[in-house]
Amino acid sequence: MNFPFDNSYARLPEEFFSPAKPAGVAAPRLLLFNEALADQLGIERDGATDDELAQVFSGQRLVEGSQPLAQAYAGHQFGQFVPQLGDGRAILLGEVVNRQGRRFDLQLKGAGRTLFSRGGDGLAPIGPVLREFLVSEAMYALGVPTTRALAAVATGATVERERPLPGAILTRVAASHLRIGTVQLFAARGNRQALNTLVEYTLQRHYPDHPIDPTPAMTLLQAVCEQQARLVARWMALGFIHGVMNTDNMTxxxxxxxxxPCAFMDQYDPQTRFSSIDHGGRYAYGNQPIIAQWNLARLAEALLPTETKPNASLEQAKAIIEQFMPRYEQLWLEAFNAKLGLAEVIEGDRQRLEHLHTLMQAGTADFTQTFRGLARWLQTEELAALPAGLQQQPELPAWLADWQQRLTRQGRTSTAVAQAMNRVNPYVIPRNHKVEAVLTAAEQGNLTPFKQMLAAVRRPYEEGPEQAEFSTPAPLTERVYQTFCGT
Incomplete structure (x- = not known):
């Protein structure tokens, strides 16, 4: 096997990471391998067998050019600052540069203890490994910027959590694993030289064409704010709830x-949360934009020590952070307008959308099915196309008439609008009850339901018999109210 490794992070100063070695695995067995992604990365397999792939993607055989390490970072966890976190159960194998010149991290999750494990075992149960494989691939298919899953390997070992579980290792692919918490680590240590190195490295790696205005640190802050505004707007448009938006989990x-503990919302409610550790709802669906801005403010604070004119930079940083919410709201409204078949934003669109959300919440309407149902209603004008609770809202006919009038101003046929809506409103999402069902089956040794669901979420906008099973909300007896980290 040949990996086009070029490990730029390993060439940074030693305080950025700790060398690491994947733990020994007695019986690695390949569960899943993402052939299409391997091709995109330029990984040459030369007819490698499943056993050989299992050896590589469990860390038992290091491919030439790999330099395993655990990255150092800090972070705010549920609002409380932890001055050192780091990769406690993840090991960066190295970076590959594909044929198009794009650089990607390859990281093993669940590969054993590192310097940063803080008493943890460094291992991962099969459930969280497969959850990340499934949901990250679904997010990619939905057009959301995301890390991806290259391989999942069963270790043959038992991992002790609330109950004994089969162990596994995920190979995660990312543009990088640089986080807000990476910046915070060096700011907390007062290591200005490392901060400057990190800012320069991040700009070169992720924003090489971004205009430098007026200083590297503020350039980075502006670029990250824009990317996070786009990301969270996409989350919200899909009803996605990250569940643990700590600063070490924002890239x-x-x-x-x-x-x-991520999940997709079924019934629309801004206070929806699933994470078993989010007791106060800090990371509930409706709080995600506010938390993103709060996290970015922590990034701004961490970057300020690099500035030679702190007072001027403080004012500029404030201005950048204050611009985040208006920019996010613009992107959010554009995304939801597209879900309603509206090609541009004009006055009154926000009020119309907020009114729809009010009706959805009052009718406990399924988020995903509401927008697919509106596309069907356009072509049939039958209320039966919509979720039952939404149909019963007295104000719905007036809302539909107002929306239809707004659509006529665009000069497109109902069929064309419905087709456009179905290109942005998924038919299939990783519904929580289905995710839990296929993970339970996988824990018991049956991977077939998981593979069926993976195939369905990789084609989220298609309606067909293979997708239909995974398209409907959970009945009351199957609803999932909590999701778990697996640490």
Missing amino acids: LSGETIDYG
Whole structure:
């Protein structure tokens, strides 16, 4: 096997990471391998067998050019600052540069203890590994910037959590694993030289064409704010709830990372949360934009020590952070307008959308099915196309008439509008009850339901018999109210 490794992070100063070695695995067995992604990365397999792939993607055989390490970072966890976190159960194998010149991290999750494990075992149960594989691939298919899953390997070992579980290792692919918490680590240590190195490295790696205005640190802050505004707007338009938006889980590249207690919302309610550790609802669906801005303010604070004119930079940083919410709201409204078949934003669109959300919440309407149902209603004008609770709202006919009048101003046929809506409103999402069902089956040794669901979420906009099973909300007896990290 040949990996086009070029490990730029390993060439940074030693305080950025700790060398690491994947733990020994007695019986690695390949569960899943993402052939299409391997091709995109330029990984040459030369007819490698499943056993050989299992050896590589469990860390038992290091491919030439790999330099395993655990990255150092800090972070705010549920609002409380932890001055050192780091990769406690993840090991960066190295970076590959594909044929188009794009650089990607390859990281093993669940590969054993590192210097940063803080008493943890460094291992991962099969459930969280497969959850991240499934949801990250679904997010990619939905057009959301995200880390991706290259391989999942069963270790043959038992991982002790609330109950003994089969162990596994995920190979995660990312544009990088640089986080807000990476910046915070060096700011907390007062290591200005490392901060300057990190800012320069991040700009070169992720924003090489971004105009420098007026200083590197503020350039980075502006770029990250834009990427995060775009990312969170996409989350909200899909009803996605990250579940653990700590600063160490927000990337400087703007990719979604760490699919622990994540979930997709069924019934629309801004206060929806699933994470078993989010007791106060800090990371509920409706709070995600506010938390993103709060996290970015922590990034701004961490970057300020690099500035030679702190007072001027403080004012500029404030201005950048204050611009985040208006920019996010613009992107949010554009995304939801597209879900309603509206090609541009004009006055009154926000009020119309907020009114729809009010009706959805009052009728406990399924988020995803509401927008697919509106596309069907356009072509049939039958209320039966919509979720039952929404149909019963007295104000719905007036809302539909107002929306239809707004659509006529665009000069497109109902069929064309419905087709456009179905290109942005998924038919299939990783519904929580189905996710839990296929993970339970996988824990018991049956991977077939998981593979069926993976195939369905990789084609989220198609309606067909293979997708239909995974398209409907959970009945009351199957609803999932909590999701877990697996640490």
